[in-house]
Amino acid sequence: xxESRYDVAVIGAGPGGYAAAFQAADLGLRTALIDEDxxxxxxxxxxxxxxxxALLHATRLLTDADEAAVWGIHFGKPRVDLEAFRDRxxxxxGKLTKGVRTLAGSRKVEVxxxxxxxxxxxxxxxxxxxxxSELSFGYAIIATGSTPVIPDWLRLSDPRMMDSTSALRLxxxxxxxxxxxxxxxxxxxxxVYQALGSEVTMVExxxxxxxxxxxxxxxxxxxxxxxQFTAIKLNTTVEKLDVREEGLAATFTDSQxxxxxxxxxxxxxxxxxxxxxxxxxxxxxxxxxxxxFIQVDRQMRTTEPNIFAIGDVAGEPMLAHKATHExxxxxxxxxxxxxxxxxxxIPAVVFTNPEIAWCGLTEQAAKASGQAVKVARFPxxxxxxxxxxxxxxxxxxxxxxxxxxxILGMGLCGVGAGELIAEGVLAVEMGAVAEDLATxxxxxxxxxxxxxxxAESFYGSPTHLFIPKRS
Amino acid sequence: xxxxxxxxxxxxxxxxxxxxxxxxxxxxxxxxxLIELETEKATVPxxxxxxxxxxRLLIQQGDHVKVGxxxxxxxxxxxxxxxxxxxxxxxxATGGPNAEAQRDHPQARPTxxxxxxxxxxxxxxxxxxxxxxxxPAIPAPPSVRRLARELGVDLSQIKGSEAGGxxxxxxxxxxxxxxxxxxxxxxxxxxxxxTPYGSERREPLSSTRRKIAANMIQAWTTIPHVHQxxxxxxxDLMALHKRYAPEFxxxxxxxxxxxxxxxxxxxxxxxxxxxxxxLDLTNGEVIYKDYYNIGVAVDTPAGLIVPVVQQVDQKDxxxxxxxxxxxxxxxxxxxxxxxxxxxxxxxxxxxxGISAGPFLPIINPPQVGILGVGKAKMTPVYRDGQFVxxxxxxxxxxxxxxxxxxxxxxxxxxxxVKVLEDFQGMFLGL
Numbered sequence: 001x002x003e004s005r006y007d008v009a010v011i012g013a014g015p016g017g018y019a020a021a022f023q024a025a026d027l028g029l030r031t032a033l034i035d036e037d038x039x040x041x042x043x044x045x046x047x048x049x050x051x052x053x054a055l056l057h058a059t060r061l062l063t064d065a066d067e068a069a070v071w072g073i074h075f076g077k078p079r080v081d082l083e084a085f086r087d088r089x090x091x092x093x094g095k096l097t098k099g100v101r102t103l104a105g106s107r108k109v110e111v112x113x114x115x116x117x118x119x120x121x122x123x124x125x126x127x128x129x130x131x132x133s134e135l136s137f138g139y140a141i142i143a144t145g146s147t148p149v150i151p152d153w154l155r156l157s158d159p160r161m162m163d164s165t166s167a168l169r170l171x172x173x174x175x176x177x178x179x180x181x182x183x184x185x186x187x188x189x190x191x192v193y194q195a196l197g198s199e200v201t202m203v204e205x206x207x208x209x210x211x212x213x214x215x216x217x218x219x220x221x222x223x224x225x226x227x228q229f230t231a232i233k234l235n236t237t238v239e240k241l242d243v244r245e246e247g248l249a250a251t252f253t254d255s256q257x258x259x260x261x262x263x264x265x266x267x268x269x270x271x272x273x274x275x276x277x278x279x280x281x282x283x284x285x286x287x288x289x290x291x292x293f294i295q296v297d298r299q300m301r302t303t304e305p306n307i308f309a310i311g312d313v314a315g316e317p318m319l320a321h322k323a324t325h326e327x328x329x330x331x332x333x334x335x336x337x338x339x340x341x342x343x344x345x346i347p348a349v350v351f352t353n354p355e356i357a358w359c360g361l362t363e364q365a366a367k368a369s370g371q372a373v374k375v376a377r378f379p380x381x382x383x384x385x386x387x388x389x390x391x392x393x394x395x396x397x398x399x400x401x402x403x404x405x406x407i408l409g410m411g412l413c414g415v416g417a418g419e420l421i422a423e424g425v426l427a428v429e430m431g432a433v434a435e436d437l438a439t440x441x442x443x444x445x446x447x448x449x450x451x452x453x454x455a456e457s458f459y460g461s462p463t464h465l466f467i468p469k470r471s
Numbered sequence: 472x473x474x475x476x477x478x479x480x481x482x483x484x485x486x487x488x489x490x491x492x493x494x495x496x497x498x499x500x501x502x503x504x505l506i507e508l509e510t511e512k513a514t515v516p517x518x519x520x521x522x523x524x525x526x527r528l529l530i531q532q533g534d535h536v537k538v539g540x541x542x543x544x545x546x547x548x549x550x551x552x553x554x555x556x557x558x559x560x561x562x563x564a565t566g567g568p569n570a571e572a573q574r575d576h577p578q579a580r581p582t583x584x585x586x587x588x589x590x591x592x593x594x595x596x597x598x599x600x601x602x603x604x605x606x607p608a609i610p611a612p613p614s615v616r617r618l619a620r621e622l623g624v625d626l627s628q629i630k631g632s633e634a635g636g637x638x639x640x641x642x643x644x645x646x647x648x649x650x651x652x653x654x655x656x657x658x659x660x661x662x663x664x665x666t667p668y669g670s671e672r673r674e675p676l677s678s679t680r681r682k683i684a685a686n687m688i689q690a691w692t693t694i695p696h697v698h699q700x701x702x703x704x705x706x707d708l709m710a711l712h713k714r715y716a717p718e719f720x721x722x723x724x725x726x727x728x729x730x731x732x733x734x735x736x737x738x739x740x741x742x743x744x745x746x747x748x749x750l751d752l753t754n755g756e757v758i759y760k761d762y763y764n765i766g767v768a769v770d771t772p773a774g775l776i777v778p779v780v781q782q783v784d785q786k787d788x789x790x791x792x793x794x795x796x797x798x799x800x801x802x803x804x805x806x807x808x809x810x811x812x813x814x815x816x817x818x819x820x821x822x823x824g825i826s827a828g829p830f831l832p833i834i835n836p837p838q839v840g841i842l843g844v845g846k847a848k849m850t851p852v853y854r855d856g857q858f859v860x861x862x863x864x865x866x867x868x869x870x871x872x873x874x875x876x877x878x879x880x881x882x883x884x885x886x887x888v889k890v891l892e893d894f895q896g897m898f899l900g901l
Binding site: 338339340342344401404405406408429430431432433435436 | 608610611612613616617620621631633634635636637638
């Protein structure tokens with residue numbers, strides 16, 4: 001390939017990168033989308049959101065069948081054909097990645113399979129599948145995402161060690177699985193393996209699971225997991241891992257004592273780090289933050305004015321939908337439009353069972369900043385729909401401006417929370433007040449009514465819950 | 472040089488800046504579009520008169536710009552070279568594809584190992600778009616936030632009109648309008664505007680005037696008016712007036728022609744109740760009124776105000792004269808009460824006092840008729856085989872043709888004339 005020139009070069013074809021490339025092309029810019037993977041879609045599509053949700057859906061079938069016994073419905077012991085299972089997940093990924101490629105083609109976005117590295121602020125060196133070449137650009141968008149972090153002392157070259165990527169490939173169903181890290185990745189994958197039959201032990205160094213998430217929302221999940229996981233060890237670290245014939249021996253340390261247990265596989269899910277190395281950033285004026293993210297402003301512009309960065313590489317939260325919207329902003333700014341990333345509510349969902357979802361201001365953040373808020377709660381114990389589902393453990397929570405009743409944040413724990421949170425995002429972004437939610441008719445009987453009733457409780461007693469007036 | 476908004480087309484005196492197409496520091500070619508202006512006729516681009524560099528933008532998106540107003544400060548190309556050497560900040564073209572021209576001239580930078588081409592800087596100030604400030608977010612939906620960005624509006628300066636202080640698109644537009652107005656007032660000469668034809672002065676409409684305007688439009692556009700002219704020989708009436716005016720004076724009243732008109736009108740209304748009525752199209756009904764409240768148009772410094780003399784049929788001329796004088800006086804002083812302006816069933820407008828007329832009065836809905844009276848003139852009248860000088864009044868009755876047919880309107884008018892010409896006849900029941 002000879003030297004070619006593009007208005008915009010997008011590095012990384014994840015949900016941020018391809019969205020940015022499509023938007024740039026739609027705005028009339030000649031756009032290249034560069035990724036070293038043969039398939040488009042990045043972490044989200046290939047080794048993140050999509051495969052994990054496929055696994056969670058399938059294993060939910062197992063859990064539901066198991067729980068059907070309370071209705072008097074009894075299934076036999078399920079048989080899992082792992083190969084067919086894996087094929088199905090691959091087929092889902094294949095279908096979606098093909099869709100992205102078709103969309104790129106119809107928008108005349110040039111897809112280049114290569115590893116890209118900045119030679120200077122207007123030139124990329126490409127290496128990989130094609131012969132090495134150079135590409136010059138007017139603007140670049142870095143969307144290289146993030147990769148799983150493995151701490152040094154857990155870095156063993158043993159095939160029984162897994163990170164999220166290899167765990168999603170479902171190599172086998174280990175009888176005993178150790179999950180290191182009680183964040184959303186560890187919880188989701190732990191849920192999958194537990195449902196498939198593994199005995200799951202979870203270790204978290206901090207005092208609780210999902211440490212940054214509202215404790216009220218985590219509680220129902222934690223209680224359910226206590227029944228499903230073999231052990232949840234909080235305030236506990238893995239001192240060392242020994243490779244042995246019969247398994248991987250983990251030495252745990254908590255405040256009192258040290259103990260050792262043996263596992264058939266170990267999943268390390270302690271976090272992700274932005275992918276900034278090997279990009280040749282030293283040949284540009286791009287600077288990194290103390291946490292290793294690329295420094296950007298609200299227009300997603302780096303300290304090299306014609307280079308933008310979006311998604312995981314540009315800062316937290318590392319979420320696909322945040323990346324997509326940042327991609328839109330970068331492309332629009334490049335096309336000369338007035339655009340900034342000013343989302344008031346970025347929803348986050350933990351796809352466990354029950355799910356946890358939240359957006360906007362949390363109760364803790366409000367307390368920390370001293371902002372005067374009111375918190376409205378509606379326990380799903382009072383929800384008819386939750387009762388029919390046999391899932392009364394859920395909770396809906398609203399964080400409201402104490403004076404005006406404006407919705408500042410929403411949190412949910414319960415089945416389907418990930419779908420329900422969208423209403424909260426809309427409410428926060430539109431500046432809705434409690435009355436708006438309370439007087440909008442929600443369908444009965446659904447879980448969405450819990451949002452309406454939580455809003456009602458800002459004024460007084462919701463229909464299905466009596467709150468005695470405080471004197 | 473300062474680029475002024477040029478003459479764009481006949482009849483276009485200015486417009487609103489829809490979009491700024493260049494940034495400060497941009498290089499522009501002669502003829503390149505600088506801004507996009509929305510005029511009454513169309514959205515038009517405003518071209519650069521010469522090649523050069525944009526030094527300063529003197530306008531913002533959303534501003535109203537007039538022909539001749541400076542919009543952009545431009546450094547012409549000739550002295551650009553000299554300036555570039557003295558001023559270090561690297562600012563160059565934006566607009567992506569346009570930027571490439573510069574990159575063809577790489578410029579070695581001693582501080583860097585690799586010679587880097589001049590980068591296409593859009594805006595070097597990193598502080599301009601920083602991370603959002605901490606603290607409560609301003610309640611405005613995303614679409615409104617985008618509008619504010621495009622119009623260069625700081626949302627924190629706007630007070631939202633909706634629940635919870637939510638800012639609407641309308642709030643943003645109002646803010647911009649007010650900002651534009653404020654700008655005009657702060658400008659040279661206050662609200663005096665110079666146009667190619669001379670200077671003009673702009674003043675806000677008073678609320679009274681706004682109300683009058685709205686009422687007039689409603690009356691004139693919804694009511695099909697018929698204007699019925701008639702002359703009334705008031706020579707005898709004036710003699711009567713002359714005879715009794717001193718008597719009234721003794722009782723502290725002024726016998727005016729207006730009070731006599733009121734009496735005549737009520738007499739005619741009783742005979743033709745269609746004119747003392749209201750048309751209720753919604754219910755398909757006519758509302759006939761058994762009370763006779765007559766509005767009297769009063770010219771005040773604040774504009775036309777119509778106080779109402781209530782129950783004219785139940786009052787004698789003395790009472791009417793006293794009331795009318797008092798009402799008119801208080802109306803001019805703006806001391807009249809709101810309820811004294813309501814409930815009229817018919818209106819009389821007399822321009823005789825200012826020596827004017829005849830004229831076509833406009834009905835004041837929901838009434839269906841109005842009497843307009845002009846100035847009486849001495850006129851030669853052919854009577855009993857000779858011309859005699861008579862005092863003749865030209866009057867005009869307007870009536871709502873939806874309810875009142877021409878014959879009724881004409882007879883009603885004739886009845887008023889009859890009374891004015893033979894006032895005693897009315898008392899005799901003739």
